[in-house]
Amino acid sequence: MNTQRLPDEFKNMTDVEAVEKVRHIKRQLGSDLLILGHHYQSDAVIDIADQRGDSLELARKAAKTDARLILFAGVHFMAETADILTGPSQKVILPDAEAGCPMADMASVDEVADAWLQLSEIFDVESELLPVTYVNSSAALKAFCGDHGGTVCTSSNAGQIVAWALQQRRRLLFMPDRHLGGNIAKMAGLGDSETILWRPYQPYGDNELDAVRNAKVILWQGHCPVHDRFAVEQVIQARKSFPDTKVLVHLECSKEVVAATDGAGSTSWLINQISKASPGDSFTIGTEISLVERLARQNPHLKIRPLLLSRCPNMYKTSVQDIAWVLSKPGEINVISVSEEIRDSAYKALKIMLDLSA
Ligand code: SF4
Incomplete structure (x- = not known):
């Protein structure tokens, strides 16, 4: 990704000036531009978005649009997902290249590959274990799931996806959010003894061997710092x-x-x-x-x-000034491009989710 810093010319703009510039560019680009805004974005950003929604709704919009440029006001994994779901002639832009997701960073594909290897010594992972990742994860992890017959879920469809996964295979590896996975497992009627927490790079994920053998749901040890603050x-x-x-x-x-x-x-x-x-x-x-x-x-x-004032600093990074700047040279600044090696496998995983929740 070609990332650059917000130049002073844009940094010093007032919100009114930046919004006016964005509206002017939107009029010029017309249907060539689609601005997607996640619900957690600030009001100023949401006001200039063409569509707002949660991760699933925005993934669907990205998959359907013919716009040449998709500006994703959200965090990095969302822009990656949009890039995977759009065609080669379309470009996805993330206004602030440093807007990441700490939860997505809690499950690297190397850590997951190590867990998969350890689990393969205990049972036949390819026939018994289905990997499912929350959409809040890297494209590489989505590709890992796609390569092993697994899929992706959002918080809107997690119940449906988990039920499907447990029909495909005896066990489920749910990443990276232990809380979403744990809540859904509980709603599906699974007891505490059927669920274990996997700590990366620990022998058996820091579990007793028997607990791993008996587990139906293996929850990755990740969480959203914003929602973990609620007590x-x-x-x-x-x-x-x-x-x-x-x-x-x-x-x-x-x-x-x-x-x-x-x-x-x-x-x-x-x-x-x-x-x-x-x-x-x-x-x-x-x-x-x-x-x-x-x-x-x-x-x-x-x-x-x-319940508590808990703000996501990453979602809050995107400003109308960032949007005015990246749109000042459409398709040249902060373009998110998922590499060819992982795109197809990640698409496979996402496609299962979109088909199941259509
Ligand atoms: S709210 Fe939580 S899951 Fe969403 S982007 Fe922020 S840290 Fe990630």
């Missing part, structure tokens, strides 16, 4: 302070937090719960703060509060 005590406190409140959280929160709340789901699920509420209903929401603040602003007839 059971905060739920108890919210209920004390606002007895009529419903506490809803994202599935990237721990099992203990989820168990203490009134419900948990994907970003789209949370938005959907709010859209169905009646005037005066009270919600305390545990997810990325940009989304909670937007929901509160857009629904003044409801009482919406955050």
